[in-house]
Amino acid sequence: MSSTTVVTTSENEPQYEYFYQDGRFGAKRQVLTGDKAFKTFTEIPVVDLTLAFSENLEDRKKLAREIAEVFETVGFMYIKNHGVDQAITDEAYRVTKEYFDLPVEKKMQNEVWKNEGLRGYQASNSERLDSRFKKGEAKEGYVFSYDEEWDMVPPNLTEVQKAMHYVNQWPDDFFPEFKKGMMTYWSHVLTLGRRLMRLFALGLDVDEDYFDKMMRAPLATIRTHRYAPTEPSNEDENGIGAHTDFETFTMLSQDSVGGLEILNLNGQWIPAPPIEGTFVVNVGDWLQQASNGRFVSTVHQVKRVTGNKPRYSIPFFFGLDFDAYCEVLPTCQSSDNPPKYEPINIAEKMKLTM
Numbered sequence: 334m335s336s337t338t339v340v341t342t343s344e345n346e347p348q349y350e351y352f353y354q355d356g357r358f359g360a361k362r363q364v365l366t367g368d369k370a371f372k373t374f375t376e377i378p379v380v381d382l383t384l385a386f387s388e389n390l391e392d393r394k395k396l397a398r399e400i401a402e403v404f405e406t407v408g409f410m411y412i413k414n415h416g417v418d419q420a421i422t423d424e425a426y427r428v429t430k431e432y433f434d435l436p437v438e439k440k441m442q443n444e445v446w447k448n449e450g451l452r453g454y455q456a457s458n459s460e461r462l463d464s465r466f467k468k469g470e471a472k473e474g475y476v477f478s479y480d481e482e483w484d485m486v487p488p489n490l491t492e493v494q495k496a497m498h499y500v501n502q503w504p505d506d507f508f509p510e511f512k513k514g515m516m517t518y519w520s521h522v523l524t525l526g527r528r529l530m531r532l533f534a535l536g537l538d539v540d541e542d543y544f545d546k547m548m549r550a551p552l553a554t555i556r557t558h559r560y561a562p563t564e565p566s567n568e569d570e571n572g573i574g575a576h577t578d579f580e581t582f583t584m585l586s587q588d589s590v591g592g593l594e595i596l597n598l599n600g601q602w603i604p605a606p607p608i609e610g611t612f613v614v615n616v617g618d619w620l621q622q623a624s625n626g627r628f629v630s631t632v633h634q635v636k637r638v639t640g641n642k643p644r645y646s647i648p649f650f651f652g653l654d655f656d657a658y659c660e661v662l663p664t665c666q667s668s669d670n671p672p673k674y675e676p677i678n679i680a681e682k683m684k685l686t687m
C-alpha cells in the first residue's frame with residue numbers, strides 16, 4: 334500500500350497509517366517527522382542462528398539476548414544459518430507454483446469454505462483486511478495446519494486434544510505431490526519453530542523449556558501464497574493490508590520479488606527486501622501478550638505486485654497448543670508492571686470444547 338494509505342486531510346492536520354488488529358481494521362499510528370519523530374528502526378537486522386545449535390547453554394543465551402533486543406525494538410528479524418535445507422524450501426516453492434498454475438475450477442474443489450476448519454484454497458480477492466481497497470487482495474493462498482503424522486516429535490494426543498485439531502484437505506486425487514512437498518517443509522519449520530521458542534524463553538529470562546508443555550501439538554499453520562501481477566493503474570486492489578499477526582510468531586520465506594514492508598514507530602514503512610537463504614521472523618500478538626508488551630508485534634503489509642512476475646511467499650504461523658494456558662511470564666510482570674493482558678487459551682478463543 335505504501336504512501337497511498339496515508340490519509341492527508343490538510344497541511345496542518347496529522348496524518349495516520351491505519352492497520353488491522355484484533356479482528357478489526359481501524360487501529361492507527363500517527364506519521365511523525367522532524368523533531369516529533371522517535372528514535373526508531375530504519376532497517377531489519379539479520380541474526381545468525383548458528384549458536385542456536387550449540388550444546389553450550391551460555392552460547393544459546395547469548396543468541397537469545399541478541400534476539401530479545403531485536404524483538405523489543407523492531408519485532409522483526411531475518412534469520413540465516415537456520416538449518417532448514419534449501420532443497421526442502423525449493424521443493425515447497427515448486428509444488429506451490431505448480432498448484433497455483435492449475436485451472437481455477439480444479440483449485441476450487443478444495444476451497445476453504447468446504448472445510449470445517451477453513452483449511453484449503455483461498456481464491457484471489459476473497460480477503461480484504463483494508464476496506465478502502467474495494468476489490469480486495471490480489472493474492473491466492475492455500476492454508477493447512479497441524480498434522481500429527483508429519484510431526485517429527487509426535488505428541489501422543491488424547492482423543493479430546495485430537496478433536497481440537499481440524500483436518501486439512503488436500504488435492505490428493507489430482508496433485509498428490511502438493512501435500513508431500515508442503516508437509517515436508519512444514520515439519521522442518523515446525524521443528525525450527527520449537528527451537529526458536531526456546532530461544533525466546535531464554536531471552537525473556539525464563540527457563541529454556543518454559544514453553545515446551547505449550548507446544549506439543551501447536552496451532553501451526555502455513556498459508557502458501559501467490560500474488561499475481563495487477564495493472565499499475567488498478568488502485569482498488571491490494572497485496573495484504575497492514576496488520577499484525579495474531580499468533581506467537583511468524584516465520585516467512587519469500588521469493589526474490591519483494592513487497593513486504595513493516596511499520597516503525599514514526600509511521601514510516603520500512604522495506605523487508607528478500608535476502609537469499611533467510612527467513613523473516615516476526616513477533617505475533619500472543620508473544621507480545623505473554624511478554625507483557627516487552628516484545629512488539631509489529632505492523633506489516635505487502636504491496637501488490639505490478640511487475641510482470643508473480644510473487645510467492647510461504648508464511649508459517651506458530652501458535653500454541655489448543656489447551657495451553659499462557660499467562661504473562663513471571664519475569665515480565667511485577668507490582669510496578671502488572672499484567673496488561675489476559676492469559677492466552679486458544680481453545681477458549683476459538684470456542685472449542687476441552
Ligand SMILES: O=C(O)CCC(=O)C(=O)O
Binds near residue numbers: 578585
Ligand atoms: O507474504 C508475505 O510476505 C507476508 C504475508 C503476511 O503477512 C501474512 O500472511 O500474514
Ligand SMILES: [Fe+2]
Binds near residue numbers: 576577578583633
Ligand atoms: Fe502477516
